[in-house]
Structure formats: C-alpha cells, structure tokens
Amino acid sequence: xRTNIDLDEALLAEAAKYSTSRSKRRLIQEALATFVAVxxxxxxxxxxxxxxxRVRGRLADVRLRSDLxxxxxxxxxxx
Numbered sequence: 001x002r003t004n005i006d007l008d009e010a011l012l013a014e015a016a017k018y019s020t021s022r023s024k025r026r027l028i029q030e031a032l033a034t035f036v037a038v039x040x041x042x043x044x045x046x047x048x049x050x051x052x053x054r055v056r057g058r059l060a061d062v063r064l065r066s067d068l069x070x071x072x073x074x075x076x077x078x079x
Contacts, residue, residue: 012024021027
C-alpha cells in the first residue's frame with residue numbers, strides 16, 4: 001500500500017542506528033514487523049497469565065496429602 005506520512009526525522013535517524021536497513025522504506029517495514037512481534041508476545045504472555053491465574057484459582061482449595069518438600073525430595077531421590 002502506498003501512503004505519504006510525515007515522519008520525525010530525529011526518530012528515524014535514531015532508529016537507523018539500530019538497523020542494517022539502507023532505505024527508509026525497509027527501516028519502516030522492519031519497525032512494523034518488530035512492533036507486531038512485540039505486541040503478539042505481550043498478548044501471548046497476558047493470555048498465559050490469565051490461564052495461570054484461573055488454574056491457581058481452581059487449585060486454591062486443593063490440599064496435598066504429603067508435604068511439598070517431601071514430594072520434591074522423593075522426586076529428586078528417584079533419579
């Protein structure tokens with residue numbers, strides 16, 4: 001898609017320091033790809049956190065018959 005936008009030249013120059021891209025077009029494509037990857041990772045982590053909280057909520061009332069330390073020792077010693 002072709003578009004015309006007014007970019008902050010100082011910000012563009014700063015971004016160019018961290019990139020191997022030789023053109024503004026490639027630099028912006030790289031920046032957009034990085035933005036998408038970062039946001040996707042944030043969403044994945046948030047989803048994981050939500051799932052973890054749900055599991056912790058369900059397990060809050062579960063009590064182990066043995067002390068957790070005893071279970072860990074038994075697991076370690078079985079190796």
